[in-house]
Amino acid sequence: MSASAVPMRAREPGPQRFREMAGNVGWGVLAWVVGIAFFLPVLWMVLTAFKPESAAQTWPPKFIFSPTLSQFRLVFSGWGPFVTHSVIATTVSTLLVLLLGVPAAYALSVHPVPHWRDGLFFFISTKMLPIVAVIGPLYVIALKAHLLDSIWLLIILYTAMNLPLAIWMIRSFMLEVPRELLEAARLDGAGRIREITGVILPVISPGLVSTALICVIFAWNELFLALNLTITNAATMPMFLISSVPQEGLYLAHLSAAAVVASVPVILVGWIAQRSLVRGLSMGAIK
């Protein structure tokens, strides 16, 4: 077969190529500037965590100093109960969210129940209410139920807080499961439980990981409820950060160290799960 083709040019003509290169460089520089602008506060915070208190107060900020771990030592001596409560509240609430969210998402996607659309809207509508509006009633209920300053209160509330989002996310992943796969399972004799555990869950597992990670992030960083409904027996890491901002004086280095320590667990979890996270969040994109 004869092919008549226009011979490809080895290089584009001069001025066009320069324009293209300049464009690329321009975008690159802009990306770096924006990235650095976002990262600079974090960098400052991490650096300040290693400074002694006196060096932390200067303006302009010192980038050259003799690092010390004294702030971290202070943090680690005080963080015990806070981190325990945070870990318990976060992990238990996330597990509950997954336990409840999977069947709920199933009932709203693979085997829709009647009025599933209304159900979905109801779930997402709970997120439309600002949390400030319900803190009053929540406080009274917690008081009457003797749950104030209890870790179980936080677990219940974090579960309720994350469940709508988790249901929406898990539902979207379940919708991606090919219909033929479910029919094949049906023909093979898989009952409802088997269908979920044996077929659906393995297929959407990256999505479950990303959902769990999002729930962990929200639960770990939640401040408002913890601040208003707990005091000592269930105080979480964000409360610990607040306690590092005393009424008088400014202990920036200590605060920075506490903030670094508070952020590290979530970053670590995200880093470990990053492969699943990318797969999970882009699952619908590539069929």
Add this chain to the structure above:
Amino acid sequence: MANVKFVSATRVYAKGAPPAVNALDLDVKDGEFMVLVGPSGSGKTTALRMLAGLEPLDGGRVEIGDRDVTFVPPKDRDIAMVFQNYALYPQKTVAENMGFALKMQHVPKDERARRVKEAARLLDLDGQLLDRKPKALSGGQRQRVAMGRAIVREPQVFLMDEPLSNLDAKLRVQTRSQIAELQRRLGVTTVYVTHDQVEAMTMGNRVAVLADGKLQQCDTPRQLYDNPVNQFVAGFIGSPAMNLQTVPLTEGGVRLAGTVIPLPTAVRTAASQAGLRELVLGIRPEHLHLANGAGEIAGEVLLVEELGADALLHVRLADSGNQVVARAEGRKPPAPGQEVTFRVQPDDVFAFHPVTGARLAG
């Protein structure tokens, strides 16, 4: 092993819409390879899914082995299905995929392993593949795993939904004969859906042609080819398709390309009884014989498709300007632009009602 019956089976998707499957009456004999063929939207896949229990029936019933299974769930019908996209469980190994149904039936582990190995052997699946996941397999291997999953269940009926459509052409031809041979060996009743009429003709004991949800004709491939019952079947079966032309009736036959094609008396009588002035004439490409100037049907060659063994001539007929396709010897076909003539045997000609499409009996 069992027979399958569709008795007036109907499926309607939306109220008021025409039925996807319209009162289908079909008998599949025990051990038979029945192919359901038709264009997209003909209802063939819907009919198969009704048999599988994946679609409910809106009318009529389905029987397997003389048992009414219309309301029986799919897993209790003793059937196995091969899906178009194979539907293999991605997180399970090949062996687990094939053994899943048996696991659901609580078949003991060693019996499961035995049956899986046996099916793999039947399908020429290398033993090493049993521990791999589907994503590590080629398309052809995945297709065989999908078939193995069905075979392992030792069902009464195999259902296959266009299992070859995702394979490349060469592999398709190879696998086609393997499936047919496998079915012959196992002797299991098989209902096979395809849109490819070549698959239908080469694989089926009998072929059921569907269009718009209705059964057009159910017959052996030979009968479908030689005796189509209506214009649709005539034009659908056979590749390249039969040439169909609307032609005016005249004394002794019909007028085509400046000449009269004679029709049998019975056909002419049927046409005049129906009050027809014209009808649809069907001539298969291989029945238009090149006549080197001595033929009655004249035309000009527009395009020559050389297939090696034969050549397909696209010819514009004189007089009417209609295009027909004729099959000619591959060695020295006429060149484009050449004037040619054809001869046709009166027995090789079909006549159809111009409105209903029904064959005018000869």
